[in-house]
Amino acid sequence: MANPIPPRRPLTLRDVAEQSGVSEMTVSRVLRARGDVSPATRERVLETARTMGYVPNKIAGSLASSRVNLVAVIIPSMGNLVFPEVLSGISAELEGTVLQPVLGVTDYRPGKEEKVLYEMLSWRPSGMIIAGLEHSDASRAMLASSGVPVIEIMDTDGDPVDCAVGISHDRAGRIMAKQILESGYRKIGFLGSVMDRDHRGRKRLQGLKSELEAAGVQLADEEFYEGTSSIAKGREMTIAMLKRSPNLDFLYYSNDITGVGGLQYCLEQGYDIPGKLGLAGFNAVTELNGLSRKLATVDSCRAEIGRTAARMILDRLETPQEGETIELTPMLDPGETLRTPG
Amino acid sequence: MANPIPPRRPLTLRDVAEQSGVSEMTVSRVLRARGDVSPATRERVLETARTMGYVPNKIAGSLASSRVNLVAVIIPSMGNLVFPEVLSGISAELEGTVLQPVLGVTDYRPGKEEKVLYEMLSWRPSGMIIAGLEHSDASRAMLASSGVPVIEIMDTDGDPVDCAVGISHDRAGRIMAKQILESGYRKIGFLGSVMDRDHRGRKRLQGLKSELEAAGVQLADEEFYEGTSSIAKGREMTIAMLKRSPNLDFLYYSNDITGVGGLQYCLEQGYDIPGKLGLAGFNAVTELNGLSRKLATVDSCRAEIGRTAARMILDRLETPQEGETIELTPMLDPGETLRTPG
DNA sequence: TTGAAAGCGCTAACAT
DNA sequence: ATGTTAGCGCTTTCAA
Secondary structure, X not given: OOOOXXXXXXXXXXXXXXHHOOOHHHHHHHHHOOOOOOHHHHHHXXXXXXXXXXXXXXXXXXXXXXXXXEEEEEEOOOOOOHHHHHHHHHHHHHOOOOOEEEXXXXXXXXXXXXXXXXXXXXOOOXXXXXXXXXXXXXXXXXXXXXXXXXXXXXXXXXXXXXXXXXXXXXXXXXXXXXXXXHOOOOOEEEEEEOOOOOHHHHHHHHHHHHHHHHOOOOOOEEEEEOOOOOHHHHHHHHHHHHHHOOOOOEEEEOOHHHHHHHHHHHHHOOOOOOOOOEEEOOEOOHHHOOOOOOOEXXXXXXXXXXXXXXXXXXXXXXXXXXXXXXXXXXXXXXXXXXXXXX | OOOOOOOOOOOOHHHHHHHHOXXXXXXXXXXXXXXXXXXXXXXXXXXXXXXXXXXXXXXHHHHHHOOOOEEEEEEOOOOOOHHHHHHHHHHHHXXXXXXXXXXXXXXXXXXXXXXXHHHHHOOOOOEEEEEOXXXXXXXXXXXXXXXXXXXXXXXXXXXXXXXXXXXXXXXXXXXXXXXXXXXXXXXXXXXXXOOOOOHHHHHHHHHHHHHHHHOOOOOOEEEEEOOOOOHHHHHHHHHHHHHHOOOOOEEXXXXXXXXXXXXXXXXXOOOOOOOOOEEEOOEOOHHHOOOOOOOEEEEOOHHHHHHHHHHHHHHHHHOOOOOOEEEOOOOEEOOOOOOXXX
């Protein structure tokens, strides 16, 4: 006995309640597996809901319960290879809980970050995961007064609003510097993005420089690019730098993508790698494996950062806690573009 | 005269209303720039809201207005290089409108697709963009009865629930087949993913085979892999295939990522490319440019697919329309791994 | 130009 | 085990 006029309006709890001859409240309980409902009623309601094709309205549910099982995740870019992995970590950890990640993208623009933040907060999420420690005052204010756990990820060199999990990029730079020096390289060039947006790249460069200088070595050359990193950009930068400073014996790239472009070029040109020229990148992007020679790199621990951030949210939703910063230890992978110190 | 006890509860319209001495309704009008409000009131309310740090509650707003300015976007994976670009197209087109994309990821699993779909629909989005034409019956039912515009993207070989925009992958396979034949290759091997999940790859293979067979040429060998595509996988497959069928003169990969792995290997091995051995991939992934030699490929039109899908949603929200399928024309880029015919 | 009342679809809290 | 009542924080609609 189907309704002759199928309603264009989405079904409500009340519709299901009427069809199954119980109160809205009972339907609600059945659908959320809450409270005691007799197996008989339970089955009947479930069956009715299913055959009617009822989909609960979370908007109404969230308003009534003032619970929104969403975790806002704000990242600078989707095309970065780095962030998909962070997201996987978050999703993996949230799988099986009531929480779900919702993504916002800032395109590395503080203005857009503010907008995205405002937008996401207006949905009253249960927690917030946001990349980086550098935000506009307005953004920091919003985060601070959001009333939910906020986890700033990727970086631990700075002051988090609430919690942070990541690596010290200064330290990552130092680790690589130490290895470069130990391997006997002395004429080192840096190739990275324009530094006003890339805070973490800047910190790595700082760490590198400090550590080199502590050993009495000056950075020999620097080359910067604008826009998104790409293999092609790495190649271009490398060509420019080696033309300008042909006597370099090491190229340190701000990431693996550009590093691979440079490595490719140097191999083609017949440079003796790692004998006369060493190279290194950053991130340990496994997607680039299988390409010629394996680039030396430092792992940015992305998946673990994602998992940890999600876990910190879950913990704080159970029991409110103080802010906390978790610094992960980045591992150096010497790959095949670094001389074995001897 | 600040409140001595700062409220832990998020601010409401009423709080702003009380502070600025007007009704909630007036505040609402000011904040949404709706209706007529005197400039004086307007300024006062705006100022109050700003200093209080009020963030509107979209949950409540959406429930009251039964308008949710969200477009659900459901894709199989974030790590694919293909989908970030689709998303960019969608975001670009939605920029400046009231609509916002919200992402769901299925990991290529029909079961998870159902879950994600249900979850997203329970937020009553204004529109739905979903990758592929192959869905479970339950998923198709949900899409059909959602009451909002549904755009299935990437593929046009099949029956959409409502609208579709994409390319014909069968045709993409044929286009490449024609070019391969014209370039004079005859011993062709295919390297792709296990086909039960990769519907679009399967369609390309079908198209390739049909077109080859029409010319009296049989596919000489096939190699499949499981899991996600990667450069390393491409290399492995290529090694296996060339060992098994050393007489091949062409390798057709189901995508650029694996293709680049193969190309890299072949170059290292000193194969005469494109003279004795030709290669081609699919997608026109520009991120891989700058790597040794440019791989022949067919563009999958991802950014345009994204933009078109978003536009179709916007159009249909203005004026309801019939379902429509838009087939884009994939362009062949011969790169440097294809003999010039003639 | 402004305000008051009603209600969006659901759930918390309290009946029964 | 089930029902009733009263909102959640906004917007719609109507009145002033």
